[in-house]
Every structure is written in C-alpha cells, then in structure tokens.
Amino acid sequence: MGEIDKEIVKFLVESGIDFVCSVPCMLLKGILEEIEKTNLRHVRVNREEEGVGVCAGAYLAGKKPALVIQNSGLGNSINALLSLTKFYRLGLFILMSHRGDKYEKIKAQVPMGEATPKLLKLLNIEYAKVTEPNQLFLIKNLVKKAFKEEDIKAVLLSRSLWL
Amino acid sequence: MAMKRIDVIREISKRKGLIICNLGFPSRELYSIKDKNTNFYMLGSMGMASSIGLGVALCQKEKVYIIEGDGSILMNLGSLATIAAYATPNLNLIVVDNGVYGSTGKQPTHTAKVADLKKIAKGAGNKKVFEVKSIEQLKEALEQGGPLIIVAKVNQESKKVPEVPLEAEFIKKRFMNAIYELNK
Numbered sequence: 001m002g003e004i005d006k007e008i009v010k011f012l013v014e015s016g017i018d019f020v021c022s023v024p025c026m027l028l029k030g031i032l033e034e035i036e037k038t039n040l041r042h043v044r045v046n047r048e049e050e051g052v053g054v055c056a057g058a059y060l061a062g063k064k065p066a067l068v069i070q071n072s073g074l075g076n077s078i079n080a081l082l083s084l085t086k087f088y089r090l091g092l093f094i095l096m097s098h099r100g101d102k103y104e105k106i107k108a109q110v111p112m113g114e115a116t117p118k119l120l121k122l123l124n125i126e127y128a129k130v131t132e133p134n135q136l137f138l139i140k141n142l143v144k145k146a147f148k149e150e151d152i153k154a155v156l157l158s159r160s161l162w163l
Numbered sequence: 164m165a166m167k168r169i170d171v172i173r174e175i176s177k178r179k180g181l182i183i184c185n186l187g188f189p190s191r192e193l194y195s196i197k198d199k200n201t202n203f204y205m206l207g208s209m210g211m212a213s214s215i216g217l218g219v220a221l222c223q224k225e226k227v228y229i230i231e232g233d234g235s236i237l238m239n240l241g242s243l244a245t246i247a248a249y250a251t252p253n254l255n256l257i258v259v260d261n262g263v264y265g266s267t268g269k270q271p272t273h274t275a276k277v278a279d280l281k282k283i284a285k286g287a288g289n290k291k292v293f294e295v296k297s298i299e300q301l302k303e304a305l306e307q308g309g310p311l312i313i314v315a316k317v318n319q320e321s322k323k324v325p326e327v328p329l330e331a332e333f334i335k336k337r338f339m340n341a342i343y344e345l346n347k
Contacts, residue, residue: 043217043218043221045241045245046242047241049211050211050214050239050241050242051214053208053210053211053212053213053217054214054215054218054221055218056211056214056218057216057217057221057222058218058219058221059218060218060219060339060342061218061219062222062223062339062342062343065218079208079209083207083208084205084207087206087207087208087331088334088335090335
C-alpha cells in the first residue's frame with residue numbers, strides 16, 4: 001500500500017491508540033490493510049454506531065480506542081456519540097475519510113460531505129481537516145487531547161492525500 | 164407462571180462478573196436489587212448494550228454479563244454477527260424478551276408476533292444460543308460457558324422502582340476502577 005497509508009497508521013500507533021473499530025471506505029482501504037499488519041486489536045463492525053459502542057466498552061476496560069470510518073457514518077452514530085461517549089466522558093478518537101468534498105465524483109456523497117464539518121461543530125466535536133501529508137502530526141495532537149480530556153476528537157482525511 | 168424480568172436480572176446479579184445493563188427499567192431494577200461497582204448502568208444510547216459489552220469482554224479477562232432487551236437488540240442486530248465473529252469466552256449476552264418496549268409504554272416489538280431472536284442469533288453465526296422460560300432453565304444455560312447468548316422469555320411486568328440516582332461520570336469511574344482492580 002501507499003506510503004501515506006503507512007504513515008497514517010504509524011501516527012495512530014505512536015500516539016497510543018491500541019484498539020480500532022472500522023467500517024470500510026474506498027479511501028480507507030490502504031489504512032485498513034496497514035492496521036491488519038500491526039498489533040492493534042481491530043474489530044470490523046457493521047455500522048458506525050455499533051463501533052461507537054464497542055469503542056466505549058474498550059475505553060471502560062482501559063484501552064485507547066479509535067473509530068476508523070467514512071464521514072457518512074457520522075450520521076449513523078450521532079445519538080451514541082452524544083448520549084454514550086460524550087455523556088459519560090469517554091475518550092474516543094475518530095479517523096474519518098471525508099467523502100463528498102470538492103474532489104467527489106459520486107453525487108450522493110455530496111450532501112453529507114458538505115454537512116460533515118458543520119455537524120462536527122454542532123456536536124461540539126473538535127476536529128482537524130488534513131489535506132496534505134505534512135499535516136498528519138495533527139493526528140497525534142488530537143489523540144492525546146481525546147484521552148486527556150476524555151472527549152471525542154476527530155481528523156477528517158481529504159481525498160487530496162491520495163491524489 | 165411466566166418469569167419476570169427482575170427475576171432474570173436478580174439471578175445474573177448474584178454472579179461474579181461485570182454487568183452492562185440496558186437503559187430504562189432494566190437498569191432501575193438492577194440498581195434496586197443491589198448497587199455494585201461492577202454494574203454499568205446505561206442512561207442513554209438505546210441499542211448499544213451488546214456493543215459496549217463486546218468491547219469490555221474483548222479488552223479484559225473478567226466475565227461480562229450484558230442485560231439487553233428485545234427492542235434494543237432489534238435496533239442493532241448487526242452486533243450479533245460481530246459477537247459471533249469476535250466474542251471471547253467471557254461474554255454472556257442475556258436478551259430479556261418481553262415482546263414490548265417496556266420503558267416507553269409497552270408498544271409491541273416484532274418479537275411479539277414474528278421475530279425469533281434465538282434463530283436470528285444462530286443465523287448470525289453464534290454457536291451457543293439458548294431460549295429459556297424459567298429460572299431453572301436460565302441457571303442451567305448460564306453454566307454452559309461462553310460466548311453465550313440467552314434469550315430469556317419474560318412477561319411484561321416492570322417493578323415500580325425509582326430512576327438510578329447516580330451521575331454518568333460516577334458510574335463510569337467506579338466501573339473503570341472495578342475493572343482495573345479485578346484484572347490486576
């Protein structure tokens with residue numbers, strides 16, 4: 001897989017993430033393959049909200065979990081993110097591919113793609129948008145913050161990273 | 164005489180292990196039986212009990228008992244497939260099936276007429292799945308060793324007990340400390 005995928009997973013591991021739940025996305029293909037090569041405990045869930053639940057359990061048991069999903073899955077997860085993760089103050093890092101931005105070819109992705117940054121703000125989820133490889137260090141910063149503050153932090157990965 | 168949900172919860176509460184308990188009446192009944200630091204009371208996020216329980220079971224060694232409902236597992240059926248794929252022997256999922264959304268006014272769920280949770284759980288790939296209709300059957304099923312899924316058929320009775328008077332963060336911190344101590 002590409003260097004960028006290796007680098008992203010390296011940042012995840014180095015920042016202390018030790019448990020991952022994922023739902024696939026075309027953009028995340030390489031990242032998910034790289035995750036399988038590490039010692040990270042990786043649970044493939046069917047729906048993003050389910051991953052929020054599994055990550056919550058992992059956090060309760062002392063892990064530092066990450067949810068690796070497409071931004072469309074944010075919509076599937078909102079209730080659990082607020083009434084479970086935020087309400088109990090559980091740490092969670094979300095690595096999210098950002099479909100439906102200016103590079104998108106599939107029109108159905110656009111409404112959620114445009115809403116995603118606004119939704120994150122509305123939900124009071126701090127995030128960074130990563131468009132270039134030299135911004136990947138933001139993953140480390142936000143992972144640290146997620147577990148220090150026991151809150152949800154997210155990174156939106158732009159398609160431009162793979163162009 | 165049909166089983167009551169509170170009798171199922173009482174039987175689980177007697178055992179050593181961690182309990183992840185569904186929101187609404189199940190958590191209220193569990194609290195009224197005996198509050199313990201090994202109880203995680205859900206206060207929101209309906210449908211998440213089995214997922215939270217799977218996460219806890221995968222990441223530490225102590226036995227995990229998940230008290231789930233028919234309405235809430237029907238919201239998250241995919242979880243049964245994930246449990247089949249990953250669950251470790253410390254996972255015990257008890258679906259208390261009364262055929263109604265008991266905490267919202269007893270509207271019927273689809274297990275009341277058509278859906279069979281035992282068959283759904285088996286079809287999802289789980290090997291040890293039992294349906295029980297009495298406390299004796301429940302006790303026997305709980306001895307089978309996990310990963311275990313038990314569908315406990317109960318009547319619609321809820322005990323009139325108050326809300327869980329604990330703050331979410333208190334429940335969390337106490338539960339995390341209990342897990343830490345048990346796994347030391």
